[in-house]
Amino acid sequence: GAGVSQSPSNKVTEKGKDVELRCDPISGHTALYWYRQSLGQGLEFLIYFQGNSAPDKSGLPSDRFSAERTGGSVSTLTIQRTQQEDSAVYLCASSLHLGGNSNQPQHFGDGTRLSIL
């Protein structure tokens, strides 16, 4: 079946521009995560959506970053007034929450490679 789909796969833009990254999770997955990863670094958590609950935004690095998840499915991550340090791979993952105290594993998209000139 279809996995997590992210678009665009690559994005090059000038410093100061706004960018919007899209994530289509696996159908039926209630949990959706955004991460970013700089070259040679670990995953940096950005934001987490779970069902209709308020998102966990604790990882967003600044108020230039925001994310939405419409209708509990597609999510967009927006970066306003981009800076060169925003250059990274932005990864989206989704998982199925079965309730209770356990999680199902995350499935990742291929990521969006963002380059700020």
Add this chain to the structure above:
Amino acid sequence: RKEVEQDPGPFNVPEGATVAFNCTYSNSASQSFFWYRQDCRKEPKLLMSVYSSGNEDGRFTAQLNRASQYISLLIRDSKLSDSATYLCVVNRGTASKLTFGTGTRLQVTL
């Protein structure tokens, strides 16, 4: 203390060797544990879940030690293709977000 901690390595081992990684977690209420593998410039991919009783998948064995709050991954008969970064993933114990460790890099050599 970080929620999830891993030795970044690198672990350099010869082909055929056995290698083990540990990952410690801080929340004693954590319930879900996973190992992921990430190849260079690729997205992380699930390697295996970690069950309380321990579990094995071919050359890979995962174990959970709740008393000491760590999970382990053992790789037997290492192959060149095992070279990657291995990420430990733990939930917070309230079925909230899963947290990744920074990963342990493994390099298997001839």
